[in-house]
Amino acid sequence: MAETRIVGGTVVTMDDARTVHVDGEVACDGAGTITYVGPRRGPGGDLDVSGDVVIPGLVNAHAHSAMTPLRGYSDSKALSAWLQDMRRFEVRLTTADLTWGLRLALVEMLRSGTTTFADMFRWDAGLLGEVVGAGMRVLAAPALFTADAVPFPAASAEDGRGALDLTERLAAEFAGDRHVRITFGPHAPYTCPPELIREVARRAAGAGTGVQIHLSEDAAELERSLATTGRTPIGHVASLGLLDVPVLAAHAVTATPEDIDLLVAAGASVAHNPVSNLKLGSGVAPVPEMLAAGLTVGLGTDGVASNNTLDMFEEIKTATIVQRGHRGQVDALAAADVLAMATRDGARAAGFPETGQLAPGSWADLVVVRTDTPRGTPLHDVESFLAFSAQGQDVRHVVVGGRLLVHDGRVTVLDEAEVRAEVNRTATRIRQELAGSADG
Ligand SMILES: [Zn+2]
Structure with missing residues (x-):
């Protein structure tokens, strides 16, 4: 099956070697397993993340x-x-x-x-x-x-x-x-x-x-x-x-x-x-x-x-x-x-040792973090950025098992507006129940 290639980002492997590949590449197979991590292997690619940081999920x-x-x-x-x-x-x-x-x-x-x-x-x-x-x-x-x-x-x-x-x-x-x-x-x-x-x-x-x-x-x-x-x-x-x-x-x-x-x-x-x-x-x-x-x-x-x-x-x-x-x-x-x-x-x-690092054979769970923001500028040290500057809202893409679950900051698998409306409804109802109850 064809590989999916995520190319151009600064790849932080978090494996034993703790390697950082600037202009790197992560590739995975159709089963969602990582097949390659390292320097970008040439032109082409399925998802260009140049300027971003790629970390394990x-x-x-x-x-x-x-x-x-x-x-x-x-x-x-x-x-x-x-x-x-x-x-x-x-x-x-x-x-x-x-x-x-x-x-x-x-x-x-x-x-x-x-x-x-x-x-x-x-x-x-x-x-x-x-x-x-x-x-x-x-x-x-x-x-x-x-x-x-x-x-x-x-x-x-x-x-x-x-x-x-x-x-x-x-x-x-x-x-x-x-x-x-x-x-x-x-x-x-x-x-x-x-x-x-x-x-x-x-x-x-x-x-x-x-x-x-x-x-x-x-x-x-x-x-x-x-x-x-x-x-x-x-x-x-x-x-x-x-x-x-x-x-x-x-x-x-x-x-x-x-x-x-x-x-x-x-x-x-x-x-x-x-x-x-x-x-x-x-x-x-x-x-x-x-x-x-x-x-x-x-x-x-x-x-x-x-x-x-x-x-x-x-x-x-x-x-x-x-x-x-x-x-x-x-x-x-x-x-x-x-x-x-x-x-x-x-x-x-958490009982999933197959994930948590970017290495061949690991599952292809990865997060692309944007740095084209005020708090991402300048980028002296990528680990410093990840630990002290980055926030959740800087996440651009999320891939799990090779599947794109967040694309350009938008969750592809759930309707966020619908979900928020339903949880607001639940919260309001239970607040009202508690207000009218002896234990509230
Ligand atoms: Zn707890």
Whole structure:
């Protein structure tokens, strides 16, 4: 089958060699696999991106994407009070609301250069089909809280036990899929009792899959865990066997050196969410210590209710500068390391090691970033531009598996105006419901 050639851009490979090819070329075959990365091989080409920067598709390692209707709903409460606000709103979301909310997230992620994401929320075959239809990739975890609670009553009557069964069914149904991979999604050790965590570990091992879970998000969680279990949240779930399966742990803000050693020994990964951690006042995760210990760290936005965007460029900049400011050390964290967290390392953390770098044999997921803007001028150093100057709105084209999903800043696979109108309708309706209800 004929190659598709993307030519003329400055190609930042993010592979082991960390090569930058000025006037470069990326080519892929009809199956969506990269066949060539290097200097431009001559005239011709299918997409001329001269003057632009070509990077691997960004990987959002922790999101609750269908939460977009909650954007800006509650912005100034600490984690536990904020979670109660979220629950009040979430329980009123219908399947249709979640579908439109997810579509808005897909539009927002694509327009800002994200091609793969790890996500814990309400998931079913229909919602996963939305991701496949949009051409993106997701590591999806149907969220579960306690065994008998129904987390999304308007969208599903499933309790925690039903969500466990659903996760197994989806893992079997999507086995071998290039766009969907499934993990279990126990929300956190403070919402899931020990016997449920044990059962998740047992079922994940049986299904040959992993787990996404929130761990050690703030000091209050750590104190509660120490008081009730005598262990840190990470030590607690380790004692229940959870680290025997692949774990993607969101946050780990209060991880101790012993916690980090436990995660490294288990081959677990961490999703670092600096904007969410700062906005909720949760703290600053010990990312330099994690990297020094050899932990795989990806970068995530968390849900828009605690961010309030899905723009990974904002996350990259924040992750870098917060460590420098927090420690008073300009070399606390290198921009190059954070770019790796947003691409190659995030892809490993999110269970899609075939993406996240531009190299022959990798999947052809790439983002073309424009520099013909004031903040793209001049271009002394392309990594500096990507880490500190670029924003999501600078994304010109997005390709996933060789398919053009964003062209000239416009999403080709969804009707953005329709999606925004529907999510506005959902948000207005639920606000009105809450205003007239006792728990609102
Ligand atoms: Zn989260």
